[in-house]
Amino acid sequence: MTLSLLPAPARPGPETRITHVVFPGTTNHHGTLFGGEALAYMDSAAFIAATRHCRRKVVTRHLGETEFRRPVPAGTLVELIARVVATGRTSMTVQVELWTEQLYSEERELGCVGTFVLVALDEAGRPTPVPPLVQESTG
Numbered sequence: 820m821t822l823s824l825l826p827a828p829a830r831p832g833p834e835t836r837i838t839h840v841v842f843p844g845t846t847n848h849h850g851t852l853f854g855g856e857a858l859a860y861m862d863s864a865a866f867i868a869a870t871r872h873c874r875r876k877v878v879t880r881h882l883g884e885t886e887f888r889r890p891v892p893a894g895t896l897v898e899l900i901a902r903v904v905a906t907g908r909t910s911m912t913v914q915v916e917l918w919t920e921q922l923y924s925e926e927r928e929l930g931c932v933g934t935f936v937l938v939a940l941d942e943a944g945r946p947t948p949v950p951p952l953v954q955e956s957t958g
Contacts, residue, residue, distance in 0.1 A: 835868040835901040840922075843893045852891035857917055857931050858882070864901035865913040865935035872903045872911055873949040875939040880910060883934035889919070891930050896920040898927075909946035910938045 837860070845856045862879055869877045891897060898918045905912040917931040941947040 833902060835864055835871065835899075837864050837867070837899045837901075839897050839899075841891055841893050841895045841897060846893045849890070850893050852893075852895075852897070854887060857887070857891065857897075858885070858933070860897065860899055861885075861901075861915040861917060861931070861933050862935060864899040864915050865937060868901035868903055868913050868915075869911045869935075869937040869939075872906075872952075873939045875941070875947060875949070876944075877911070877937045877939050879935055880938045881936040883912075883936065885931065885933035887931050889928060889930050891917075891919050894922055896922055897930065903952060904934075906949050906952045908948055910936050911949055911952075912936050 839860060841852050843850075845852055847853050862882075866877060866879070896919070898920060899915060900918065901913050901915045903911050904914045913935045915933050915935060916929060918927050919930040920927045939947050939949045
């Protein structure tokens with residue numbers, strides 16, 4: 820049997836998408852995703868989006884406003900969508916949405932949304948400049 824290789828994927832777009840299944844080991848006694856697990860998923864997505872933006876070492880500096888909109892039951896798919904929405908001299912603000920999707924239907928709802936600020940570091944671990952955010956044109 821010969822496996823054919825797929826062509827290399829295109830360069831990542833302006834957003835990072837990650838999908839997880841909510842397994843029972845990540846839930847609380849109500850059978851829903853622990854808030855801390857949701858935040859860990861979101862921080863990971865923010866880290867990837869910020870790293871792709873600046874292609875440097877990054878660390879989370881600040882967790883901004885986060886809203887848990889609905890419980891996320893075990894057996895649910897969660898899709899995280901992270902976008903760099905602003906840049907400073909050495910920092911990037913990343914908005915992360917956590918969407919829930921029923922495993923056996925296409926029903927989707929926004930489960931959580933939060934803002935993370937990450938800082939780029941140089942080889943010595945000091946804050947270093949990041950590229951400005953380039954807005955995509957709409958016409």
